[in-house]
Amino acid sequence: MDTRLLRTFLAVARTESFTAAAGVLKLSQSTVTVQIKSLERELGTRLFDRMARGAQVTAAGRRLLAQAADVLEAESRLRAAAAGDTDPAGIVVVGAAESLCASRLPHVVGALRETHKSIDMHLFPAGTGPALEGLRAGRLDVALLLEDTVEVADMTASPVGREPLVLVSSVGHPLATSGQPVTWEDLARESFLLHEEGCSYSDRVARELLAVPGARPRLTRFGSIEAARSCVAAGLGLSVLPLANVDSVLRDGSLAVVAGPRIPDATVQLVRHRGRSTSPAVQAVIDALRCYFSSRSTAVFAPGSPGCPDPASAGRSGPPAGQPFVADRP
Numbered sequence: 001m002d003t004r005l006l007r008t009f010l011a012v013a014r015t016e017s018f019t020a021a022a023g024v025l026k027l028s029q030s031t032v033t034v035q036i037k038s039l040e041r042e043l044g045t046r047l048f049d050r051m052a053r054g055a056q057v058t059a060a061g062r063r064l065l066a067q068a069a070d071v072l073e074a075e076s077r078l079r080a081a082a083a084g085d086t087d088p089a090g091i092v093v094v095g096a097a098e099s100l101c102a103s104r105l106p107h108v109v110g111a112l113r114e115t116h117k118s119i120d121m122h123l124f125p126a127g128t129g130p131a132l133e134g135l136r137a138g139r140l141d142v143a144l145l146l147e148d149t150v151e152v153a154d155m156t157a158s159p160v161g162r163e164p165l166v167l168v169s170s171v172g173h174p175l176a177t178s179g180q181p182v183t184w185e186d187l188a189r190e191s192f193l194l195h196e197e198g199c200s201y202s203d204r205v206a207r208e209l210l211a212v213p214g215a216r217p218r219l220t221r222f223g224s225i226e227a228a229r230s231c232v233a234a235g236l237g238l239s240v241l242p243l244a245n246v247d248s249v250l251r252d253g254s255l256a257v258v259a260g261p262r263i264p265d266a267t268v269q270l271v272r273h274r275g276r277s278t279s280p281a282v283q284a285v286i287d288a289l290r291c292y293f294s295s296r297s298t299a300v301f302a303p304g305s306p307g308c309p310d311p312a313s314a315g316r317s318g319p320p321a322g323q324p325f326v327a328d329r330p
Contacts, residue, residue, distance in 0.1 A: 069138025161293030
């Protein structure tokens with residue numbers, strides 16, 4: 001069996017689109033279509049339902065996802081063994097919270113392009129549930145979850161960093177201009193624009209608000225952090241968001257920080273499927289992720305620190321050359 005067909009199968013399953021998969025694989029859409037049809041003929045089963053909303057994996061296709069990923073991992077290990085000390089190569093798919101995909105992981109992608117030119121690191125925004133499902137199905141190689149703990153029998157998880165969270169409002173909001181510390185009782189009378197259910201830090205805030213006796217806060221959930229941030233700026237309510245996603249708008253005065261109760265940082269957990277082996281390319285990505293997040297645990301990270309790739313050399317994906325990364329919080 002041509003393993004290129006399996007790679008195309010996984011790409012379509014991840015993106016739920018023949019067009020998007022073609023972009024990921026740097027192929028024409030017609031080539032992707034031909035390869036999927038060839039694989040369906042070879043396996044004697046339909047792998048996708050072609051729907052108006054995209055390509056949906058069939059029940060038979062879902063049964064084959066994990067096995068297809070295993071075959072590609074085995075191929076990667078075989079090539080690595082044959083190549084000896086040659087740099088690892090291949091596609092590594094990382095599922096992560098939207099905030100990490102937007103603000104943190106581009107630095108890692110840029111650094112890897114400098115240190116491991118044959119590795120393509122693909123990012124897919126995913127909450128905890130979809131990320132775990134993606135790991136089980138073989139659609140994801142690694143997941144980064146914003147969870148205090150991940151206690152799932154078939155997964156291994158380890159904390160690699162933290163994300164500071166901030167309580168924000170529009171610039172003219174009374175709580176931002178009062179000059180007085182704000183309590184949960186004060187906040188429970190407000191409207192909140194929170195990230196979708198299943199987001200651990202947003203769920204924690206919702207629990208705190210609902211725990212106030214007699215409180216009836218208005219809670220609106222958004223599937224996009226950008227949408228929640230825009231609604232806050234428009235004066236529609238308050239939100240708790242990762243500092244990385246609001247730092248620039250706080251600096252330019254589009255949003256304001258509310259001096260409210262302490263909100264714990266969100267823990268970044270690196271998660272892998274316990275039963276899946278780790279190819280050299282996946283290990284290189286894991287090492288780069290650990291290096292990046294560990295570097296942010298100190299006040300200043302000088303690019304090119306021993307054992308870490310140099311994010312500043314990664315062009316647009318990192319900060320300007322010669323400038324250190326400054327952690328959000330000491």
